[in-house]
Amino acid sequence: MTDIPKDHPRYESLITRERIVEGVNIGITSKQGLVAQGRGEAFDYMIGEKTTKSAAIAERAAVANILLADNAIISVNGNTAALVPDLMAALADVTGARLEVNLFHRSDARVHKIIDHLKAHGSGVVLGGKGDKRLDLSHDRAIVDEEGIFSADVVLVPLEDGDRCQKLVEMGKTVITIDLNPLSRTALTANITIVDNVTRALKNMIQFTKDMKTQNRDSLQEIVDSFNNDVTISDALYTMQENLKNKAEEKGLTCV
């Protein structure tokens, strides 16, 4: 890893970058994924680099959906594999959902490298290696496992491609995304949009699952039914505008 001086004011952010660069170096993250990571960093800055109240509500609704599902799948790409392999494994473990590797820049070698990487970080079964079904899409994210994403009723797709998100919703699945851009096609198409950093979101969801696991199905269903995704997205947009205003004021600037 490049030597980052500890006195650098963006030390934390630079170290996270180093981690995802390491993902590229070991062949699990695509170079394009690094650019996507950067987009996320910028939107995280806008949202204030913390979980908002409405994001926490979306995370609880997501957990309720996963706990109620017959076949919940957590989709893993090269970025989440590099950044949060342990949290993906832990969330699958605590909820009973299964992981499936699904890549925009797919090769069989990369799929299997990621499966091995997830297993090394505590995952049990990891789907995605078969690729025995196709969604109606013109890129590699079309390739899915029949027993996994293809037949799932609930799919968690952190850091998603908008195209595939739309297709999964059209197939009648409940789609949960973690996306820091509240106006991305993914964010606007998903049933539940968690506008939060993937690390914070997964940590919260693991904790919420522990809290909610003992609730009966009716009470979980109530959480699902009372959730309104438009309110979540609107709140994220409002928070970003407020943060811009506040950051400007802190710096002694006022909006003209």
Place this chain on the structure above:
Amino acid sequence: MTDIPKDHPRYESLITRERIVEGVNIGITSKQGLVAQGRGEAFDYMIGEKTTKSAAIAERAAVANILLADNAIISVNGNTAALVPDLMAALADVTGARLEVNLFHRSDARVHKIIDHLKAHGSGVVLGGKGDKRLDLSHDRAIVDEEGIFSADVVLVPLEDGDRCQKLVEMGKTVITIDLNPLSRTALTANITIVDNVTRALKNMIQFTKDMKTQNRDSLQEIVDSFNNDVTISDALYTMQENLKNKAEEKGLTCV
């Protein structure tokens, strides 16, 4: 390059990513630079993916400063070298400024590869290969050429590290930056902050130079003197807030 289907709604953005990935593949862009590119993409989305009126004013003020300078240097890093080598060469050519390669993740091999790359794209002299002076910084961006950045009176630093920007301002230089995050340390520290995409900014600056080259020094000085960077930054922040509101309304969402 990965095959991106033409019907993908983010085709344009994905192709730009491919270009910068190509920069990594040929050894001129660092992997960390890809993350920085992503951050830029997100902020460009916020600013509306076009040059604002206040950014154009900043670009004119930047050109006036460069035309009035005794020794104007345009600093080149791995991202600008990959994305806009021809525009950097053209701006240097039309203004009489010189290019200097300066890298956060520096190696002599990379510096010389970038110098060759710039020359292949039409640049004449490119500084940065000597590295015979140091700025007071704890990372590689400290290494500069004595006849270049070290003694320059005006420095254009597109896509800059905030640390070095501050140091250059402390040394009494006029620092011009191109930075899509109006609240970055670089943006707040520079004398002229161009909140614009680097491709659009450089194209505009080349055109403005052609228009302004025949103006006398007094009239250029007037442009310099009447420029107010706080107004520019405030306007960028205001534009971002407005764009968030407008994008939300377009999508049928209103801020809560």
